[in-house]
Amino acid sequence: MTRICNLLSIAGTDPSGGAGIQADLKTFSALGAYGTTVITALVAQNTRGVQSIYPISPRFVAEQLDSVLGDVRIDSAKIGMLGQAAIVRTVADKLRQYPIPYVVLDTVMVAKSGDFLLLPDAVDAVRDLLLPLASIITPNLPEAAALLGCRPADSEGEMREQGRALLAYGCGAVVMKGGHLPGQSSPDWLITATGEQRFDAARVDTRHTHGTGCTLSAALAALRPLHDDWAQTLFAAKTWLQQALLHADDLQVGQGIGPVHHFHQWW
Numbered sequence: 110m111t112r113i114c115n116l117l118s119i120a121g122t123d124p125s126g127g128a129g130i131q132a133d134l135k136t137f138s139a140l141g142a143y144g145t146t147v148i149t150a151l152v153a154q155n156t157r158g159v160q161s162i163y164p165i166s167p168r169f170v171a172e173q174l175d176s177v178l179g180d181v182r183i184d185s186a187k188i189g190m191l192g193q194a195a196i197v198r199t200v201a202d203k204l205r206q207y208p209i210p211y212v213v214l215d216t217v218m219v220a221k222s223g224d225f226l227l228l229p230d231a232v233d234a235v236r237d238l239l240l241p242l243a244s245i246i247t248p249n250l251p252e253a254a255a256l257l258g259c260r261p262a263d264s265e266g267e268m269r270e271q272g273r274a275l276l277a278y279g280c281g282a283v284v285m286k287g288g289h290l291p292g293q294s295s296p297d298w299l300i301t302a303t304g305e306q307r308f309d310a311a312r313v314d315t316r317h318t319h320g321t322g323c324t325l326s327a328a329l330a331a332l333r334p335l336h337d338d339w340a341q342t343l344f345a346a347k348t349w350l351q352q353a354l355l356h357a358d359d360l361q362v363g364q365g366i367g368p369v370h371h372f373h374q375w376w
Contacts, residue, residue, distance in 0.1 A: 139349075
């Protein structure tokens with residue numbers, strides 16, 4: 110019998126169900142894995158934006174991590190919204206205490222609505238403490254620029270250059286997401302120590318893209334134990350996410366930027 114993977118999401122919540130912990134659990138389930146969670150912040154948000162954030166204490170985040178990692182075999186983890194530097198340090202400490210085969214770090218800083226999800230002092234902590242522990246990171250262009258302290262890339266050449274700069278901080282691989290570049294397609298670049306590979310996808314004509322970044326990183330975490338390398342994993346994750354975007358308009362959730370359709374294969 111094929112072993113079902115156990116996955117962990119370390120992230121904030123989205124009560125409207127399109128992003129954060131809720132999106133991660135949907136992604137894990139849709140891709141055939143069992144999901145566990147550690148909540149870093151309670152976020153009052155919906156498809157129209159973020160209304161407020163209630164931070165969880167670093168001590169309680171640590172206790173949640175001990176509860177899960179001290180009991181459950183975790184095959185892969187996804188890290189999303191952390192919010193504050195103290196929680197970044199807590200998560201880094203626990204990753205060193207409980208090594209996990211694959212760690213996907215989604216460098217969440219700004220919500221789709223434009224609301225900030227990471228305090229400025231936490232950016233340095235993410236770069237210095239978590240990047241060296243991550244198997245792969247998935248920044249968009251503004252997030253990559255914030256981590257590097259430079260302006261966002263406006264060409265694929267600059268994307269690759271910034272990806273190499275991030276790789277130098279110690280992560281195993283970098284996915285530079287090119288959704289902010291103009292054009293009919295959305296190019297992503299996978300940067301590793303052994304090379305660089307371009308992944309292209311046609312832009313989907315939908316405004317319902319809430320939680321896309323969360324969903325992609327969760328899909329990478331879910332699929333990596335099933336594939337030989339990050340290139341195969343990224344191809345499979347993007348192929349699945351493209352279908353979730355193509356079917357996003359089948360849902361009717363909220364009055365703003367709605368979610369992708371995580372269960373497009375089943376409903």
